[in-house]
Amino acid sequence: xxxxxxxxxxxxxxxxxxxxxxxxxxxxxxxxxxxxxxxxxxxxxxxxxxxxxxxxxxxxxxxxxxxxxxxxxxxxxxx
Numbered sequence: 001x002x003x004x005x006x007x008x009x010x011x012x013x014x015x016x017x018x019x020x021x022x023x024x025x026x027x028x029x030x031x032x033x034x035x036x037x038x039x040x041x042x043x044x045x046x047x048x049x050x051x052x053x054x055x056x057x058x059x060x061x062x063x064x065x066x067x068x069x070x071x072x073x074x075x076x077x078x079x
Contacts (some may be wrong), residue, residue: 012041013038013042014032014035015038015040015046016028016039016040016041017040017041017051018042018047022050022054022058022059023059025030025050025055026039029055031057035049036051036052037050037051037052038051
C-alpha cells in the first residue's frame with residue numbers, strides 16, 4: 001500500500017495537558033465530538049496518549065470502555 005500516513009491523519013489534533021484531571025480529559029473528549037483518544041502534552045511535546053479505556057479503568061463512573069464511550073457520546077448528543 002502506497003498511501004502515506006500524512007494522507008489519512010487528523011490534522012491539527014486536540015490534546016490534553018499532562019497535569020489535567022481525567023474528568024477534564026473526558027470533558028474534552030465529549031466536547032470535541034466523542035473523541036476516543038487524545039495525545040497528552042507536556043512542555044509542548046507528546047508525552048503519551050489517553051484513551052476511553054484508560055479513563056474507564058481509573059474512573060468508577062465509567063465501568064468499561066463501552067460505558068465510557070456511551071457517557072462521552074451521550075453527553076454530547078444531549079446538548
